[in-house]
Amino acid sequence: MRTLFLALAAGATTTAPTVAPHGTPAPAATPGAAATPHAAATPAATIPSVALPRFAATLAQMPMITGGDGWSGVTGTEAWHQLATATPDNRQSIRWNYAKGLIRTERGGEAMGVLEAMRLADPDLALVAPFQLARGAALTLLGRDAEAVESLSSAELVGNAEACAWRMRALAHSGAAPEAVGQIECARGAINARVPRDRVPFMLAAAGAAIDIGQPQPALQWLQLFSDRNPDANLLRGRALLAQKDLAGARLRFERAALTGSPEVKAGAKLGAIEVAIAGHSVSPPDAIKQLDALRFGWRGGAVERRALTIEYGLAKEAQDLRAELKSGATLLRYFKMGAQAGPMFAELQQTLNAVLAPESGVPLPQAAGLYWDFRELAPAGGDGDVLANRLADRLQAAGLYARAAELLSYQLTQRAQDVAQGPLSVRVAMLQILANRPDLALKALQTTEQPSYSEQMRWDRKRMEAVALHRLGKDEAAAAALDGVPDGAAVRAEIHWRTQDWGAFVTESEKSLPGAKTAMAAPQQAAVLRYAVALAMLNREDKLRGLHGRYATAFKGLPTAGAFDMLTASIDRIDPAKLDAAIGAIPEASPAGSIGDLLDAGG
Incomplete structure (x- = not known):
């Protein structure tokens, strides 16, 4: 790998420096050079860069890749040798063949590195359809689905069967099942032309997407191409049977997948078993939520966690478990691309948060404050969000929970309030911090929001609060000085x-x-x-x-x-x-x- 790295790096922008033949006398020293203090430390001359011949036009003239056989290329030791001995004239062509071979063997990270080296040497390659296809395939292998779909969606690639196959695979992995299923007809020829071993990831992606949109029967037909013992196929068979209400058959397939599958397959099988229990009403919604939480504790990310959170979100709404609903919904929005579902889900979660914070909700005030703090990004933007936070702060203050109220409004002060709107909010935060016996934090709230655009009345209000905080810190002289010029400063000093x-x-x-x-x-x-x-x-x-x-x-x-x-x-x-x-x-x-x-x- 070191040889490969050096070959790629050297070939991108540089050529070897010229070295004098052995025995050639060194150039005569310039008079006075020896007397120069830093002569010995003079850095070597910069290695000259060499622009490689443009390759974009050549690649555009090559036959278009339309199937799996288009990814023929050299990998391994032979590829390293070719790269190490390449000349500027053929280096880009050798890189291209190497990148195709890496994609064929599903080594997306290495393929992406080679393609990026090619693009840096010739930016116009980004305009060429075969390069866009190769880049989209490499990005799909890396799980960078949104970038992959973008690279695979140029006008020249829309009807290309190979591009459709990779686009379907990326869309299925991202959770965009309807869009992925829409690519299957276009991709069919490219997938079927592959040898059985190379079809596997594409067939699994197509079957999973079909199950996700409620079409289990076609998925089961496609999965007949796989061995009955294949754990990946058994996981999907279980999901398809579950969609057809065949709970016993689904349970058996999940159990078989869990025996020999990868860690991800085992996590998916465990999730499937929970789904079977939910569908069979053998577990209550609260217990099912606990089981889903336990599953997510041991497995994070990917389609498994997304499905677990989606199921938990539905159960929480059904059981009116407000905390679980907010937790699962907010996690989905934070870490997963929800597409068209994002807007309606966000609106539902905002309504839930509003209901939790309402005085008549029955949720204990400390718990309501904790929920708001944990899911504050769900609060409405603008004035509605400010009203919501202020109402909760009013309730906390009335209950004597001054520190909680101060923390709540401190977030509003630093993250949401802008410009002069920080003035009155900073005074209230400082007051709450003083009531909570934290005058140092009151001073910090005032100092971090200082600005010249406040009105004179606002400056006076802030100075009064600053004087109180300083007095509480035992700095009475500083407190008296802070009140200079404040209309009722004498009365406060007298106090x-x-x-x-x-x-x-x-x-x-x-x-x-x-x-x-x-x-x-x-x-x-x-x-x-x-x-x-x-x-x-x-x-x-x-x-x-x-x-x-x-x-x-x-x-x-x-x-x-x-x-x-x-x-x-x-x-x-x-x-x-x-x-x-x-x-x-x-x-x-x-x-x-x-x-x-x-x-x-x-x-x-």
């Missing part, structure tokens, strides 16, 4: 100073925001005045206490907090320590800074 018992700073920040003497004294206004009185008392500012009493005595008259006001604003020497605690306890809990003030203590 921070109240909690840290920095009485002097509290008096300074809150003095200007005290309510007017004739203002209606609701709970926040009462709290502002009473807190101010406590701070003055702590600072022994009796002069200001007298002034405060004279200013608000009338306003507090008749209020439940009137006694606390009189106690806190009395002369310091007249304050009764026994009653002081009760007076402070009577201060309303409503924060003068509103909801921001309440957040300063939230989650602690």
Whole structure:
């Protein structure tokens, strides 16, 4: 293989460098060259590339491949020898013969490598029908079905029997059974002309596609060409008999296939046995779903897993198992090409997700949140998806599940919201993180969504939330700095100073925001005045206490907090320590800074 690799690589773009004959004197050194510090490290000259003669026209003039006999070519040691001794004039022709031989022996990866080397040397080969056919065949062998079908679908190949055969095989492998069956009539001549051994993969693909579209009888007739002990054929015979409701016959064929088949055949046979049990009502839908899950645990990918998921999806809908329905349907959409089925299935899954998240669904809230998180790619796009997520977040927040709500909206913030729409969402995410006692994540949500296009009001909202997070992290100076220029920044700073018992700073920040003497004294206004009185008392500012009493005595008259006001604003020497605690306890809990003030203590 090393010889082959070197022959292909060297032939693609290079030729051997010219070497002076043995004994030829070296060129005289240029004066001063020896004194050059890096002279010894000078890299060798680049090997010159040689453009191979164009081969596209020559290949286009060759007879078209219309059957299996068109893949005659040299492989093995003889092919390596020919490639190693090829000249530029015949290298592409030798490569072509080698690629055909590799396709005949179903070595798709190696064939693709040779064809790619040919295309790099002559890009026009991609326009030539025989090259397109060979490339499509190699891609089919590699399981790259969509690319294979594209390469095999040029105008010149539409009616070509050999192209139809490979196209049918690729379509059947991709799960596009109706399209694959549509190619069988065109491919019949090319398949039948092959020797029995070479027909096998094409006949199996045709039979499988026919069974998939509900035509088991033709499939059984085609499968008569195979030995009764052939495990691949027995697997398909079992599926065909199952489609004809012959459960006993199907079970026997699946059991026989499982004895001698490949791992994939054994997995398919196990799936067939589960299908027989489902059809015979010998297993309940929940138990069948468990068995399908166990099967998929040991086998991933290909037609077997796709069929298992399709069956599980149908059972889950029948049993109204919302989690299983979402899991199987989402897996199908994520990892398999569903073709025309994708749209209707996606719409069904969106409806299921909406039903799960509805408050009246009966699904416990933590479970509903988990389902949304696991299958969030199924949520509707745009505004409908945002409304769905926000409603769920509202329910989580109302239930006190702040961390779950924050995680849900963080996904919306980073993956779905764009530009200025991130502003209000970032504030809510930060608030939820603070309520969940995660102020560091609140800061991260704000910092990662910073941008200059926010409105002034939005910037102020974000700064208030940033200040709360910084306070909760013990960074009060940074919190105070964040509030610079924010209209009610003084009230928030005063809240921070109240909690840290920095009485002097509290008096300074809150003095200007005290309510007017004739203002209606609701709970926040009462709290502002009473807190101010406590701070003055702590600072022994009796002069200001007298002034405060004279200013608000009338306003507090008749209020439940009137006694606390009189106690806190009395002369310091007249304050009764026994009653002081009760007076402070009577201060309303409503924060003068509103909801921001309440957040300063939230989650602690």
